[in-house]
Amino acid sequence: MNWQELASALFPSGHAIEESKHMLQGTASVGGQTVCVVGTTDHVPIGVEIALAQARVILDTVRDHPKRPIVILVDTEGQRLRHRDEMLGINGYMAHLGKCVDIARRRGHPVxxxxxxxxxxxxxxxxxxxxxxxxALPESTIRVMGLPAMARITKVPEERLTELARSNPVFAPGASNYVRMGGVEAIWENDLAACLEAAIARAGGPDRRAALGAERGGRRLAATVTDAVRTGGDVQPA
Known part of the structure; x- marks a missing residue:
């Protein structure tokens, strides 16, 4: 699904989203309220320019439109791996973008x-x-690292990683595995506009990803370890 088709499905009441150099930004109507939309398209890698531009959109929204919901549309092959970006400190730009999203959440913007x-x-x-x-949409592709690359870095044979991926979502790509780990809340199908409206209404509150991972059997110790670090308690075997 291209971004224009997606926007029509998500925002049937209308939108003013524009694409420039593979970055999306604009506003749309969801359930009678205006939302900020920011994202990427065409699998573009996130370089210093897009990271700064997305951060600016989010900070402008925090400053000019208090508590306006923010919708992030994700289609990227990761951070841009170029010598120029590395020399400029791409890690710092990426961290800046993440911090801007975090401050929006802390200021009451559903994201x-x-x-x-x-x-x-x-x-x-x-x-x-x-x-x-x-x-995520059902046909989406989500992974931190492909199994061939993981095999090269960890020195674990790819055949062994493939075997592990059948039973352990940590090793396996795909939206359904990220649902099991709690990183993805749910996979959306059918009425995307209704799904988005409900998601915005539910947004906010404590981060439940680790707890969801434990409940769904994809990350059985993340919540326990996090709680032990926070409270100074012990970690009990799963």
Whole structure:
């Protein structure tokens, strides 16, 4: 699904979203209220320019439109791996974008992300995973690292990783595995406009990703370890 088709499905009451150099920004109507929309398209990698531009959209919304909902549309192959970006400190730009999303949440802006095509590595972490809740379309592709690359880095044979991926979502790509781990709240089908309206209404409150991962059996110790660190308690075996 291209972004124009997605926008029509998400915002049947109308939108004013524009695309420039693979970045999306604008406003739309959801349930009678105006929302800020920011995102990417065409699998574009997030470089310093897009990171700064997205951060600016979010900060402008926080300054000019208090508590306006923010919708992040995710389609990226990750952070841009170029010498120029690395020399400029791409990690700092990505962190800045993540902090801007965080401050929007802290200032009372409901932030909802939707992976509608592809979401990989750092480009996903500082956008979709920083939202109050992240959702995905059934045909979307989500992964931090492909199994061949993981095999090269970990020195674990790819055949072994493939075997592990059948039973452990941590090793496996795909939206359904991220649902099991709690990183993705749910997969949206059918009436996308109704799904988005309901998600915005539910956004806010404590981060439940680790708890969801435990409930769904995808990350059985994340919530326990987090709670032990917070309280100084012990970690009990799963």
């Amino acid at each position: 909802v992300a939707l992976v509608y095509d592809q979401a990989l590595s750092g480009g996903f972490i500082t956008s979709g995973l920083m939202a109050d809740a992240c959702y």
